Amino acid sequence: MGKYILKRLLLIIPMLIGISFILFVVMHIAPGDPTSVKYGLNPDISESARSNFNKIYGLDRPVLVQYATWLRRFFFLDFGDSFMDGRPVISKIMSRLPATLLLQASSFLVIFCVALPIGIISAVRRGGLFDRTMTVAVFIGYALPAFWLALLLIFFLGFKLQLFPVSGMVPWYAVYIGGFARAGDLLWHLVLPVFATAFGGVAALSRYSRSSMIEAMGQNYVLTARAKGLSERRVILVHALRNALLPIITIMGLTLPGLISGSFIFETIFAWPGMGRLGYEAIMNYDYPVVMGVAVISTFLTLLGIFLSDIAYAAADPRIRYETRRT
């Protein structure tokens, strides 16, 4: 098992390099460049100032050479400095990472804690009122564009009813209130962004856990469990659920890329001071070093998540215990 973990962990490095290469090339192929934004709109900027900028940042060299330079620094976790304000990219990202992780982790938790019970209850009471209601709700959930839902939430719950704050994470008054109140306020600010980010995931995962659960409940070992005289509760929550969870673990790992790419949109909509919004602004400004930094960190988080879900799977399924075998 230890060997397997190490192998999988090491595998992340080449994957990260490959993906970073693709990202780098795509970013440079995309129309526009830093000088056209920063200086292009200003008619007073001379051609020589422009080429001077390109030279300083090495943008005049071939893309492959630029990538090689980038890669070399990357091994020392040096992502360069931002074009916009000259601050090191890594410190810009690190200051934004906690907010993103908080939002992602909350969404992840909400997805799991909401979707799983919905899936289980729907499966157990298949065809019942709850199941049918949820089927319709999930259908709507799939059909609604999540960003539009986010705007609706902001409009109705935020502006009209004034129930939740619509933007930001820590308001100006936070420094004046006590620890518990501040935590409560933070939770309060989390409600709408989490709702919007988790919505699609809840819809998908609840469907998935429903079908996984239905399949498990039709298995012979569930019949055996009933024939032993176990309570229905135990049959469902122990025998069926433990097996149904196996594919769900994999799916949970696969929801991560969606969550992270969603963070670009939702952090911008809700003015959440996270890495996604940083990335969005960087893209808008052709701030290449920041774009690369954010993209690589996001990729790393995604790969790490998938790795963790694989480990969880291996731990949960006794049939996949690598090498070490207890007797």
Next chain:
Amino acid sequence: MDEKILEIKDLTVSFGENRVIEDVSFSIKRGEVTALVGESGSGKTMTALSILDLLPDTACRRKGEILFDGKNIFDLGPEELRDMRGNAIAMVFQEPFTALNPVIRIGRQIAEAVSAHGICPRSEVRERIKESLSTVRLPEETVYQYPHELSGGMRQRVMLSMALSCDPAILILDEPTTALDVSIQKHILDLIRHIQKDRQLTVLFITHDFSVVRTIADKVCVMRRGRVVEQGAKEDVLGEPACEYTRQLIACIPVLGDKRERLPVVDG
């Protein structure tokens, strides 16, 4: 010895319009082995599941009753039913490869059966599992293993030990050897016969193989297409089958039986 412990009366079960069990009636006497014989699809498993009231959701019980200790099991409440399953009537299924939960250790799966009915104090559960494993001649260490680590024969022994762990009044064995290798079949059958004799168990033995009937049964009940076509004492049915269908089933024995004798026997 002659008292009926289980009595099935006019049982009819259907899937939609398709009647898979029709007017089935037979009874089981205490301490006897009743063989339920029939070709594949004749409704043997469905009859057995009816006894535990564990028919699939899509099945519909049209009529009939099943009296256990004089009480109709279809009148029992959910809690009474739960306590009857495994405790009073236990069942071993046809498919040992899928009947055990793949993610739970064998020990826990047996322990569940024991503790579900509170038949012994917690501290003695362990001892009881050991005992029931040794009855089926499995090593003690089996409790730490997962089903995928066991062979089909071993899994069926585990199922058997699980079923025996609560000392059931009736043991239903649904083709316990059909899915197994021929060489292991004999071992399991010998084991079952031995335990049955030893404990004077009441058994409903489901099979489609008359050579098995011959060695193990006291009474035979022949099913075809959901109906009981013939029943009676083993000697009568085997000696002078009244029904052409029974004769055909019996005719299959020599071929299978001969083959089986010559095969080397390897422990499963």
